[in-house]
Amino acid sequence: MTTSTPAAHHAGRRRRRGPLAALSALLLLVTGIIGLVLSGGSASAAVPGPPAGWTTLFSDDFNGAAGSGLNRADWLYDIGTGYPGGAGNWGTGEIETSTDSTQNVYQDGSGHLVIKPIKDSSGHWTSGRVETQRTDFAAPAGGQLEISASLQQPNPAHGLGYWPAFWAMGADARPVSATNWPGIGEIDIMEDVNALSKHSTTFHCGVWAGECHDPDGITSDLQPCAGCQTGYHTYSAVIDRTNTAAEQLRFYLDGTLTYTVNENQVSVGTWQAAIDHGFFAIFDVAIGGSYPNKVCGCTSPSADISSGAGMSVDWFAVYQKPAGSSSTNGGTTNGGTSSGTTNGGTTNGGTSSGTTSGGSTGGSTTTPDYTTSVTSTSATQARISFTPTTPAAYVDVHYLVNGANQQNFRMTNSAGTWTQTVNGLSTGSVLTYWFTYEKNGPQYDSPHYTFTQTG
Secondary structure, eight states, X not given: OOOOOHHHHOOOOOOOOOHHHXXXXXXXXXXXXXXOOOOOSSSOOOOOOOOTTOEEEXXXXXXXXXXXXXXXXXXXXXXXXXXTTSOGGGGTTOOOEEOOOTTTEEEOSXXXXXXXXXXXXXXXXXXXXXXXXXXXXXXXTTSEEEEEEXXXXXXXXXXTTEEEEEEEEXXXXXXXXXXXXXXXXXXXXXXXXXXXXXXXXXXXXXXXXXXXXXXXXXXXXXXXOTXXXXXXXXXXXXXXXXXXXXXXXXXXXXXEEEEEEEGXXXXXXXXXXXXXXXEEEEEEEEESSHHHHHXXXXXXXXXXXXXXXXXXXXEEEEEEEOTTOOSOSSOOBTTBOOTTOOOTTOXXXXXXXXXXXXXXXXXXXXXXXXXXXXXXXXXSOEEEEEEESSOOSOEEEEEEETTXXXXXXXXXXXXXXXXXXXXXXXXXXXXXXXXXXXXXXXXXXXXXXXXXXXX
């Protein structure tokens, strides 16, 4: 019998494995064996238009007739329990069979796509897994890409074994049944297991058991997601290649930053192979498998699991920002657009990078939405200030020192000016920083700025 490495047979499904799941995966190998929007309620919302400086690459608001399938020119149905020639059970041990039946995948006539797992009288599960036909969703060098969806997680009475997911995989996976996973990259934008009303986000890259820690990946682990089973919430991933020497992958829930992966967390070659290319998006609801098993410390699904709890997707959209464009970083909100986007944070005809430098007096940038500055307060400290034109409910600052170790803080408000002190600097330290701020309800992201510390 000939065996191969795990990566050679993995189906590309974003899955974290515990001890029981690892054993299951090993057995599979021996036998031949992955939005910046506020949304709520149950009513169908229109697909948000792109913020200023962005374009919409693709969108679907699922306005088909009740009981109809998806437009197959736009969507590809996965059939069975794995890609042809790929891993069995999608490489994860999940037990459902994916179909193109409108019992499992359908539009509800009210502006939603529903993916519903169903257990028949013999105990066999069917469900749905659909992918975009397009595989060219890419962030251009110097630009950005946002992949977002507004969805409601399944809400079964008994959910041990449910595994809904919204994710994306590198384009090169499709021609070879994802046997080149995880090197081609996988971005898990939303996963929940066991009906916990939580969500996790994960980046898969490199090689099995390599620098990206696969099969677990670089992950947020499960985070609270209040109301995510009873209302529509927007999950987003942004690939930011504005600075091609310090690229980022950012995850958002209802416009709030929840997790960030920086390029310098892995080698340059690994990052580029996993990020700097096209992707296709996937929606599915699995039953059982390695991730639910790991979280429960058991074998799922449970005997009392409920059948027929669907994941409902209100809309899906992909946005792209070209190099050199000045706008917010994604910024759709409330089912509409961020009509109050900043003007790229430019100052006196400067560029959207908003570069500032200076010694004890620091530099200052003014936009229609805010004034920001950095002041060196000692040889090892600097103070970042942000004064919004319209009073803000909150301001978060994100920063890197010399391009490494991103920090995220809720700034301190004093009489309308928000501040954060940065420690551990030295002469020549380069501080890269940007903001997430509230303005009249919606949330916005600023461009990136830099400040150089002097003695």
